[in-house]
Amino acid sequence: MTLIACKDLGVTLGAPLFSDLTFSLAKGDRLGLAAANGRGKSTLLRCLAGTHEPTSGEVTRARGLQVGQAQQDVPADALALPLREAVLRALPPERQDGEDWRVDIVLDDLEVPEDLRDRPLGALSGGWQRTALLARAWVIEPDVLLMDEPTNHLDLGRIGFLQTWLATVARGTAVVVASHDRAFLDAVTARTLFLRETRSQIFTLPYTRARAALAEADEALERRFENDMRQAAQLRRQAAKLRNIGINSGSDLLVVKTKQLRERADRLEEAARPAHQERSAGTIRLANGTTPSKALVALDDVAVATPDGQLLFRTGKLWINRGDRVVLLGRNGSGKSRLMALVHRAVQGDVPGLSVAPTVVEGWSDQGLGQLNAFATPWAAVTERFDVGDQRARALLAGAGIGVDLQGVHLSALSGGQKARLAMLALRLTRPNLYLLDEPTNHLDIDGQEALEEELCAQEVSGLLVSHDRAFVRGVGTRFWQIQGRRLVEVDGPEAFFRDALAGG
Structure with missing residues (x-):
């Protein structure tokens, strides 16, 4: 049974986001949406929910269809509400008094602790806010569940729980997921829609396999385009030769033949379609400074503790050598970011038990991109710290996806993806030989994540990294340190x- 059908759907917001999009959703469908930042994923979800009117085409919904939408951000008017009340208000007003029991059932299903249910949403962590948004979408018992970046702010334990919840509690519900988490898409979807300005592509495959199929389709289209253009050029050359012969001989037949060849060339060129070229959201390039030191960081049983002095774990004797990309593994709150901060401090001064080679130049990036806070604008972030000259500064910022119109605006006006690319540009200009990256893929779309992976590997970067992105960790890590109890130990992978984390163990 078809629940939602889209026909020739298109949306233009200043520039076209997508067009001529036709697909349908049936009961139990699991569809992943993939596109770069700002390319229309959230807009398409709103079109499916009926909260945004498309520019062209139509969306047809089954009679009485219930659509639940788990948005990216908490509505401003819900931030002050207790979690339970915020979920209750997602029910229609006429159902709130008689069906308030549904709220606790949903919160139980989502394993929301009792002590959080009466706290204001604005006081909760990003992960629990994300869970509350899912609860608001689920409490109406939807036939179709729309999820916009559902794994943002979740640790692996909650991501694993969400994967299991979708496979059990929400098993029969059609789900559309817009996400930059490649491993999550692979785990929970069976179809993938690559949203494009023109000629969007859909495959009955989860993300990674669909991405490979998309690359094959694009390559085949490009080969066909090049072949068609070669044939058209050859027809025009033949037409030119026949025209000269026809003029010299006065043959009307050759003149007709010349016209036919040109018309065939015209038809070929009109029908030929070049392969899709994605508009870049900004390049990510890194630099790897040189150092004669082999051992860059040495840890001699460093104590990692909370700000009030409670011991989290001890490091034992470990080191980071030139060329090592060490990934820290551990649950949220286990002390990963605390160790990162200690290494960062050791570069600036003394930390007991932690030594850093004097030749180290660090490239530091924290989860919230706090290294940018000292600058008012993107222009200032480049020109006040690096002697690059005005013309090159403008070119560097534009290459990172920050056009001239954005270079002088306050940093708060940038999207998360633009800030992340600006942070990577600043790292490149620093020319570090030791990268300290805490959740560097936060805010990056899939193209940005893959570009960062490629740069880290191609530049043979040395560093210490923390990430919940499984695909990223697998792609860049060469060594792995895991927090086990109160010890930091090296593991094979x-x-x-x-x-264990995904299973909640």
């Missing part, structure tokens, strides 16, 4: 940790 991340897979055992991933399995």
Whole structure:
């Protein structure tokens, strides 16, 4: 049974986001949406929900269809509400008094602790806010569940819970997921829609396999385009030769033949379609400074503690050598960011038990991109710190996806993706030989994540990294340190940790 059908759907907001989009959703469908930042994923979800009117085409919904939408951000008017009340108000007003029991059932299903249910949403962590948004979408018992970046702010334990919840509690519900988390898309979807300005593509495959199929389709289209253009050029050359012969001989037949060849060339060129070229959201390039030191960081049983002095774990004797990309593995709150901050401090001064080679130049980026806070604008972030000259500064910012119109605006006006690319540009200009990256893929779309992975590997970067992005960790890590109890130990790889964390163990 078709629940939602889209025919020739298109949206233009200043520039076209997508057009001529036709697809349908049936009961139990699991569809992943993939596109770069700002390319229309959230807009398409709103079109499916009926809260945004498309520019062209139509969306047809089954009679009486219930659509639940888990948005990216908490509505401003819900931030002050207790979590339970915020979920209750997602029910129609006429149902709130008689069906308030549904709220606790949903919160139980989502394993929301009792002590959080009466706290204001604005006082909760990003992860629990994300869970509250899902609860608001689920409490109406939807036939179709729309999820916009559902894994943002979730640790692996909650991501694993969400994967299990979708496979059990929400098993029969059609789900559309817009996400930049490649591993999550692979785990929960069976179809993938690559949203494009023209000629969007849909495959009956989860993300990674669909991405490979998309690349094959694009390559085949490009080969066909090049072949068609070669044929058209050859026809025009033949027409030119026949025209000269026809003029010299006075043959009307050759003149007709010349016209036919040109018309065939015209038809070929009109029908030929070049392969899709994605508009860049900004390049990510890194630099790897040189250092004669082999051992860049040495830890001699460093104590990692909370701000009030409570011991989290001890490091034992470990080191980071030139060329090592060490990934820290551990649950939220286990002390990963605390250790990162200690290494950062050790570059600036003394930290007991932690030594850093004097030749180290660090490239530091924290979860919230706090290294940008000292600057008012993107222009200031480049020109006040680096001697690059005005013309090159403008070119560098534009290459990072920050056009001239945005270079002088306050940093708060930038999107998360633009800030992340600005932070990567600043790292490149620093020319570090030791990268300290805490959740560097936050805010980056899939293209940005893959570009960052490629740069880290191609530049043979050395560093210490923290990430919940399984695909990123698998792609860049060469060594792995795991927090086990109160000890930091080196492990062979991340897979055992991933399995345990996703299972909630």
